[in-house]
Amino acid sequence: MVDKKSPLPMYYQIEEDLKQRIANQEYKTSDMIPSERELSEAFKVSRMTVRQAITNLVNEGVLYREKGRGTFVAEEKIEQPLQGLTSFTEDMKARGMEASSRLLTFEVMRAPSDISRKLEIGEEAAVYKIQRIRYADQKPMAVETNFLSVDMFPDLSEETVLGSLYSYVEKMKKQTIGKAHQMIEATTADQSLADLLDIPVDSAILSIERHSSLSDGTPFEVVKSSYRADRYKFISDIYRT
Numbered sequence: 001m002v003d004k005k006s007p008l009p010m011y012y013q014i015e016e017d018l019k020q021r022i023a024n025q026e027y028k029t030s031d032m033i034p035s036e037r038e039l040s041e042a043f044k045v046s047r048m049t050v051r052q053a054i055t056n057l058v059n060e061g062v063l064y065r066e067k068g069r070g071t072f073v074a075e076e077k078i079e080q081p082l083q084g085l086t087s088f089t090e091d092m093k094a095r096g097m098e099a100s101s102r103l104l105t106f107e108v109m110r111a112p113s114d115i116s117r118k119l120e121i122g123e124e125a126a127v128y129k130i131q132r133i134r135y136a137d138q139k140p141m142a143v144e145t146n147f148l149s150v151d152m153f154p155d156l157s158e159e160t161v162l163g164s165l166y167s168y169v170e171k172m173k174k175q176t177i178g179k180a181h182q183m184i185e186a187t188t189a190d191q192s193l194a195d196l197l198d199i200p201v202d203s204a205i206l207s208i209e210r211h212s213s214l215s216d217g218t219p220f221e222v223v224k225s226s227y228r229a230d231r232y233k234f235i236s237d238i239y240r241t
């Protein structure tokens with residue numbers, strides 16, 4: 001409920017009330033929430049105020065609107081810690097979800113110049129270009145494009161990359177993965193990415209590039225990933241020094 005005497009803005013109180021109802025499972029994932037008119041009557045506030053609260057929750061990814069249908073409770077975002085160099089397969093397993101992939105591309109090509117530079121291999125050396133849609137419990141989460149040196153992993157196969165690439169590097173190739181440098185930026189989905197991820201065109205995307213090295217410092221992969229921003233948030237603990 002809202003408290004008209006509180007110094008907190010009404011729309012903010014409504015947001016908190018709706019979030020509480022979602023946390024209590026009064027409104028569950030995919031449930032339609034009451035209409036603006038119903039909410040404005042229940043909270044005894046104007047429809048404008050309700051609309052502002054709902055818009056804020058839509059922008060936060062807590063709710064989503066469907067044209068002509070109503071407003072629904074979104075799935076909770078996956079919280080991905082920024083510490084720890086983990087694989088998609090491990091991340092999903094840690095959450096009790098099942099990781100799977102659809103292979104879009106598996107080809108050997110001459111390395112584009114930025115890739116050969118980042119992998120520290122000869123200009124135009126052969127690299128694999130592997131493009132996969134990554135699913136969590138059968139739902140598309142990301143599209144990833146990995147580049148790896150063919151010289152380094154001559155026996156890499158389509159079958160292997162349908163499973164975990166990191167498990168192949170560590171368990172089959174007996175290499176130790178050391179560290180990665182990662183960049184995250186905001187972009188939007190074009191038509192083809194939107195189709196692959198099953199989201200509307202222009203949806204927010206977290207665009208990530210990772211350069212990973214073995215423990216001896218040898219670069220072994222360059223990965224460009226597009227993660228659904230409606231399903232993912234990256235979190236980290238930061239310390240004041």
Ligand code: 16G
Binds near residue numbers: 086221223
């Ligand atoms: C993650 C990594 C990606 C890595 C992949 C290996 C991010 C942003 N990206 O998706 O760089 O190649 O895991 O996963 O976290 P796999 O071992 O399941 O194939």
